[in-house]
Amino acid sequence: MSRLILAIDTATPAVTAGVVRLGDDVELLAEQVTVDPRAHAERLTPNIVAALDDAGVAAGELDAVVVGCGPGPFTGLRVGMATAAAFGHALGIPVRGVCSLDAIAVGTAGDVLVVTDARRREVYWARYRDGVRIDGPAVNAAADVPVGAAAVAGSPEHTALFDLPRLAPVYPSATGLVAAVADWDSEPEPLVPLYLRRPDAKPSAGAR
Numbered sequence: 001m002s003r004l005i006l007a008i009d010t011a012t013p014a015v016t017a018g019v020v021r022l023g024d025d026v027e028l029l030a031e032q033v034t035v036d037p038r039a040h041a042e043r044l045t046p047n048i049v050a051a052l053d054d055a056g057v058a059a060g061e062l063d064a065v066v067v068g069c070g071p072g073p074f075t076g077l078r079v080g081m082a083t084a085a086a087f088g089h090a091l092g093i094p095v096r097g098v099c100s101l102d103a104i105a106v107g108t109a110g111d112v113l114v115v116t117d118a119r120r121r122e123v124y125w126a127r128y129r130d131g132v133r134i135d136g137p138a139v140n141a142a143a144d145v146p147v148g149a150a151a152v153a154g155s156p157e158h159t160a161l162f163d164l165p166r167l168a169p170v171y172p173s174a175t176g177l178v179a180a181v182a183d184w185d186s187e188p189e190p191l192v193p194l195y196l197r198r199p200d201a202k203p204s205a206g207a208r
Contacts, residue, residue, distance in 0.1 A: 007174035010080030011072030011100035013037040017047035018174020019055035030054035068100035070194035071124040103176035113149035
């Protein structure tokens, strides 16, 4: 039995929405990606609408939603996860969250480090063996990341910080997000954002 799945990720500067058919394999029907770290809220819904239109799929035909849960910045993750939850609630379909770094690592072979921008001169990272996470996710300065890998994938400006061969995956893709789901038959776990650190905003002293 095949499933039609809406895949969303806003954990990186890429605002990704795609429609995937999951059967014996993972087939991309359509994908819309806008790379702009300040456009998550503005571009996600238009990208979803465009992906559905390009795929020739009505929202009511969807069987599930998959969303990247980070690690990523507070604002970006909130946009993606809230939108995914809203679609799931409105359509009465399950919403499954995955680690966004896992979606980048899908299909890689050997020992691979995946890194994305954590700002503040830090990176979000995780290590994989044949696409399976063996360490992380965590956030560190690049110099403090325990590399232990033969290659690196992820955002180009941050993979360049590591003296390793660079692989093609840069951002989470719709097919990677769907392939990162470990079990399609179990009840979905609650969505939990992987912030890995506190938001920048702090309550004022007068609010106590």
